[in-house]
Amino acid sequence: MKVPPQTQTSSPLYVSRPDLPNLEDTYKYLEQIKSARYLTNNGPVLQTFEAALRDYLSAPHISVFSNGTLALQSALAGFNLSGTVITTPYSFVATAHILKPLGLTPRFVDIDPETLCIDPQHIEAAIDKDVCAILGVHVYGTPCDVEAIEAIAHEHKLKVIYDAAHAFGIEYKGQPLLSYGDASVLSFHATKSFHSVEGGAIITPHSQLDEWVRVYRNFGLDSHGSALFEGINGKMSELHAAIGMLNLExxxxxxxxxxxxxxxxxxxxxxxxxxxxxxxxxxxxxxxxxxxxxxxxxxxxxxxxxxxxxxxxxxxxxxxxxxxxxxxxxxxxxxxxxxxxxxxxxxxxxxxxxxxxxxxxxxxxxxxxxxxxx
Ligand SMILES: Cc1ncc(COP(=O)(O)O)c(C=O)c1O
CATH class of the missing domain: 3.90.1150.10 (Aspartate Aminotransferase, domain 1)
Incomplete structure (x- = not known):
């Protein structure tokens, strides 16, 4: 008969154990933030964080948000889509949750048995005149079949947005994975491989989208404080940006x-x-x-x-x-x-x-x- 394992961990062993940067380093940032008296609203630490991420990820444009879900919602909002979005049932609920508030309808299709990401063959079969975009997820950081998806999107004139919540720092065929598609969205949630406690970011090759989401994340306000459109509060605070800076190192x-x-x-x-x-x-x-x-x-x-x-x-x-x-x-x-x-x-x-x-x-x-x- 098999002997049961003797091992019993004294404290619970959860799937992840998020941790904070060294407290002395964190304290230095806190002192800086305290003396600047600038706690949020596109502050100096946030700007440094965005620049550091842009460099590290070789991102043409990156805008940081208070979490990945709002970043994903903002990316889709920025393309002013209407109709149906083809996506995967095998993801965290946030991937689908962002669609309804934008007036979009999900159409779920099956996944590839190897990658566990959305299967391009099923995408193709699900396309009709209502479909405006493909929302793939790089599950566990494994790339979707980005080439096949690009070809389908090109043929049918669809936008491609990747939920890249798991894909921080991944390279595919020597290129940043985040460079594929019209936008990729990261999550910096505490349980992710890179985190700022809460946070997220949109990476896009389109400068217009980047400019738009920056206004959108700040209530849609222009530089005179007047709303150009109905935006949201998706801003990241200076404290979160500081944790992000330290975790990037x-x-x-x-x-x-x-x-x-x-x-x-x-x-x-x-x-x-x-x-x-x-x-x-x-x-x-x-x-x-x-x-x-x-x-x-x-x-x-x-x-x-x-x-x-x-x-x-x-x-x-x-x-x-x-x-x-x-x-x-x-x-x-x-x-x-x-x-x-x-x-x-x-x-x-x-x-x-x-x-x-x-x-x-x-x-x-x-x-x-x-x-x-x-
Ligand atoms: C695949 C996926 N999409 C979206 C999210 C949402 O990100 P956030 O928690 O930063 O809003 C997560 C994680 O929480 C996720 O795992």
């Missing part, structure tokens, strides 16, 4: 530390029957933001039972993304069977992963997975 070191954790997982889990790893795209770099695995029929437990087993060890992996957006009550009218996305959502589990995860913590996750294998 640490991004590569932390990414490489996460890489080490991911490689250990991959080595240890490679031969466990029923645990399927997600193959990276060999043309793309990785930021090691997630450690997704699929729990398939050959494993000793189904995914739900495994989650329960983890919880008994004070370990909380995340079923990310589950349920599918189209299986949530808010999207009941879009409910249908997506053979690939539904299967993946039923099998997916993102394991705890953060840069300073210690060996004992990781061992405890691996021990539970090995213990319940057949």
């Amino acid at each position: 640490r991004f590569e070191v932390q990414r490489d530390m996460r890489k080490h954790v991911v490689e250990t997982y991959k080595r240890e889990l490679a031969d466990i029957p029923g645990i399927q790893l997600i193959a990276p795209n060999s043309d793309a770099t990785q930021n090691y933001g997630y450690m997704p695995i699929r729990i398939t029929a050959d494993y000793g437990l189904d995914r739900e039972a495994l989650v329960h087993a983890f919880e008994e060890h004070n370990i909380y992996p995340r079923r990310y993304f589950y349920p599918l957006i189209t299986d949530m009550p808010a999207y009941a009218e879009h409910k249908q069977l997506f053979p690939i996305a539904s299967k993946v959502a039923d099998e997916i589990l993102c394991l705890p992963l953060f840069h300073d995860m210690d060996v004992q913590e990781q061992d405890s996750v691996i021990a539970v997975l090995k213990h319940h294998a057949q």
